[in-house]
Amino acid sequence: xxxxxxxxxxxxxxxxxxxEGSFVIVRESGGRLQPxxxxxNTHIATLSRVQEMLTRLGLPHYVGWKQGGRRADGYDRKRQxxxxxxxxxxxxxxxxALLEYLVTKREQAELMLEFCNxxxxxxxxxxxxxxxxALLPREAEVLERIRSANH
Numbered sequence: 001x002x003x004x005x006x007x008x009x010x011x012x013x014x015x016x017x018x019x020e021g022s023f024v025i026v027r028e029s030g031g032r033l034q035p036x037x038x039x040x041n042t043h044i045a046t047l048s049r050v051q052e053m054l055t056r057l058g059l060p061h062y063v064g065w066k067q068g069g070r071r072a073d074g075y076d077r078k079r080q081x082x083x084x085x086x087x088x089x090x091x092x093x094x095x096x097a098l099l100e101y102l103v104t105k106r107e108q109a110e111l112m113l114e115f116c117n118x119x120x121x122x123x124x125x126x127x128x129x130x131x132x133x134a135l136l137p138r139e140a141e142v143l144e145r146i147r148s149a150n151h
Contacts (some may be wrong), residue, residue: 061083
């Protein structure tokens with residue numbers, strides 16, 4: 001990684017996210033919509049490199065484990081390491097940094113950035129559920145397009 005330019009790191013990260021990452025918006029228990037970019041993998045050395053790159057690039061992230069185990073269909077899943085950015089500001093930063101380098105997930109990143117910027121412009125996106133501004137029609141459309149792109 002030493003000697004690599006930020007552009008080279010972003011290109012590699014974008015390629016990895018194109019293949020292994022996901023861009024989703026989840027509804028939390030309080031009803032708040034939370035954008036999330038994540039990548040999960042069982043190869044620790046690869047995700048360790050991803051974490052180093054994100055740190056060097058100043059992209060905020062969380063690292064955790066997803067437990068493995070036996071699924072209902074009898075398949076044994078390995079334990080996975082997960083790296084993610086969650087929240088309007090963090091995911092917007094990731095999208096801004098990676099957008100020009102993404103290929104297959106570019107549309108999802110563009111939509112997520114639009115959603116984040118729109119929600120941030122409301123000014124009360126962190127308010128309690130009863131005082132939070134409802135989704136604008138375009139935000140609802142963007143949300144649905146992100147969901148449909150992931151299925």
